[in-house]
Amino acid sequence: MAGRLKNFMNKAKLVRSLKMRIFVLLFLAGMIPAMIMRIGMIGNYEEHAVGVRTSDVTNQAQILANHLINYNYLQIPTSEVINAEIEQFSDLYDGRVLIIDKSYKVIKDAYGISEGKIIISKEIMQSFQGKTISNYDRDNHYIEVAVPIAEEDFYEEDLMEEEGGELSKIKGVLLISISTENIVITGDTLSRKADILEITMGIVIIGFALWLANILIRPIDRVTDAINEVKGGFTDEIIEVSDYLETEHIIEAFNQVISRMRILDKSREEFVSNVSHELKTPMTSMKVLADSILMQDDAPIELYKEFMEDITNEIERENKIISDLLSLVKMDKTAADLNIESVNVNELMELILKRLTPIAKREDIELIFESMRQVVAQVDEVKITLALTNLIENAIKYNKKHGWVKVTLDADHQFFTVEVTDSGIGIPEELLEHIYERFFRVDKSHSREIGGTGLGLAITRNAILMHRGSVKATSVEGEGTTFTAKIPLSHLS
Numbered sequence: 001m002a003g004r005l006k007n008f009m010n011k012a013k014l015v016r017s018l019k020m021r022i023f024v025l026l027f028l029a030g031m032i033p034a035m036i037m038r039i040g041m042i043g044n045y046e047e048h049a050v051g052v053r054t055s056d057v058t059n060q061a062q063i064l065a066n067h068l069i070n071y072n073y074l075q076i077p078t079s080e081v082i083n084a085e086i087e088q089f090s091d092l093y094d095g096r097v098l099i100i101d102k103s104y105k106v107i108k109d110a111y112g113i114s115e116g117k118i119i120i121s122k123e124i125m126q127s128f129q130g131k132t133i134s135n136y137d138r139d140n141h142y143i144e145v146a147v148p149i150a151e152e153d154f155y156e157e158d159l160m161e162e163e164g165g166e167l168s169k170i171k172g173v174l175l176i177s178i179s180t181e182n183i184v185i186t187g188d189t190l191s192r193k194a195d196i197l198e199i200t201m202g203i204v205i206i207g208f209a210l211w212l213a214n215i216l217i218r219p220i221d222r223v224t225d226a227i228n229e230v231k232g233g234f235t236d237e238i239i240e241v242s243d244y245l246e247t248e249h250i251i252e253a254f255n256q257v258i259s260r261m262r263i264l265d266k267s268r269e270e271f272v273s274n275v276s277h278e279l280k281t282p283m284t285s286m287k288v289l290a291d292s293i294l295m296q297d298d299a300p301i302e303l304y305k306e307f308m309e310d311i312t313n314e315i316e317r318e319n320k321i322i323s324d325l326l327s328l329v330k331m332d333k334t335a336a337d338l339n340i341e342s343v344n345v346n347e348l349m350e351l352i353l354k355r356l357t358p359i360a361k362r363e364d365i366e367l368i369f370e371s372m373r374q375v376v377a378q379v380d381e382v383k384i385t386l387a388l389t390n391l392i393e394n395a396i397k398y399n400k401k402h403g404w405v406k407v408t409l410d411a412d413h414q415f416f417t418v419e420v421t422d423s424g425i426g427i428p429e430e431l432l433e434h435i436y437e438r439f440f441r442v443d444k445s446h447s448r449e450i451g452g453t454g455l456g457l458a459i460t461r462n463a464i465l466m467h468r469g470s471v472k473a474t475s476v477e478g479e480g481t482t483f484t485a486k487i488p489l490s491h492l493s
């Protein structure tokens with residue numbers, strides 16, 4: 001059973017093989033014209049040769065019939081000239097010549113067998129009616145021709161109009177049967193030769209088709225080989241196989257995929273090393289703090305307290321990084337993982353702002369909320385809350401003392417927009433494109449001081465992209481920054 005299945009699979013593979021298909025096409029393209037030519041030429045040969053021979057014999061028979069009348073052979077069948085002519089005719093066409101008179105009696109037989117006998121046949125009767133008859137007996141290989149022997153001014157065409165008068169001019173019938181054996185033999189020989197030629201051609205065409213199919217397929221094999229070589233690991237190598245335009249396109253697409261994979265691989269490596277580094281920093285600080293306390297034999301209790309406070313801060317930091325990382329991992333999933341529900345965005349915004357008020361108060365920053373209209377949207381509440389909280393929190397964190405943050409909510413028929421403008425420190429223009437990168441911070445030490453992880457904007461951007469929205473920032477250094485998030489009102493899955 002398994003063996004049969006394997007056999008079937010192999011056969012299916014062969015049918016699907018391009019090489020096999022090219023081979024079959026080339027073979028057919030070579031063989032079909034050869035076969036058509038053979039059928040056309042050999043098949044028609046016999047018919048054609050018999051036709052030529054029949055009309056030739058009929059013409060000669062008509063000439064002979066005229067001579068018979070001229071020499072009055074039917075009355076006196078002894079003319080040497082005619083006898084010689086009949087003999088010559090018989091030799092030339094390898095056939096039998098019979099001369100039959102009006103009483104259906106054979107007065108001359110070139111073979112001398114039937115002389116004096118009475119012969120009545122359909123052909124002879126028809127010939128006495130003035131018709132020239134010719135038959136080809138394919139099975140017995142002979143042509144029979146019956147020609148009326150009539151006076152010279154006899155016209156076959158006139159028979160219809162004036163039967164009695166013309167028929168009386170028919171004095172007898174010349175019956176000739178000639179062998180077509182040689183035509184059949186020639187036909188057979190030709191057919192045999194054609195068979196040999198066809199088999200030889202078949203072999204040559206098979207060889208040629210195999211050779212050509214191999215050559216035509218080679219570039220595709222080269223592409224597979226080249227891809228297999230690179231498949232092992234994404235080396236820096238860019239492959240090149242430029243035989244066909246099509247293979248060139250495949251390779252181009254493959255190289256693009258490879259370079260994209262390389263970029264992804266590199267960014268993954270970078271991310272892992274960044275994560276390790278970020279997680280290690282608080283650990284190192286804690287170790288330094290603990291070590292320095294341990295080195296002092298008689299450290300006062302106040303110093304212990306101070307160092308323990310610092311250690312707690314570092315633990316908090318570590319915690320924040322880990323929870324941000326977990327949020328980011330959640331955001332890396334596809335839109336299918338969204339938990340969509342109808343959310344009143346005005347209420348949501350007020351809740352977020354209320355939660356952030358204590359932080360804003362600490363720095364004496366004024367929080368202004370302006371809502372242009374009531375907005376209800378289909379979103380994942382948790383993720384959108386996280387995204388917008390990060391934007392507003394940043395606007396507070398990277399602000400100046402006594403500054404302000406203005407949040408505006410608006411919507412059209414398709415999207416709602418949340419604009420967060422601050423009076424803060426701003427972001428240098430050339431760094432704007434990097435702020436969404438994981439662990440990117442404009443000023444590392446400042447960000448650390450205020451508890452930043454460099455993951456907030458990456459989380460915001462991923463959350464908004466999952467909702468098929470967009471986020472963009474404009475900023476003037478020293479004056480402030482505006483972030484605009486644009487999110488579809490209804491979710492299309």
Ligand code: ADP
Nearest residue numbers: 394395398426441442447452453454455456457
């Ligand atoms: P962080 O946790 O450091 O705040 P984010 O990903 O939220 O990380 O932001 C990345 C960096 O972008 C910040 O470190 C900061 O330098 C800059 N940034 C973000 N928001 C603002 C803003 N409103 N004003 C000035 N700089 C900002």
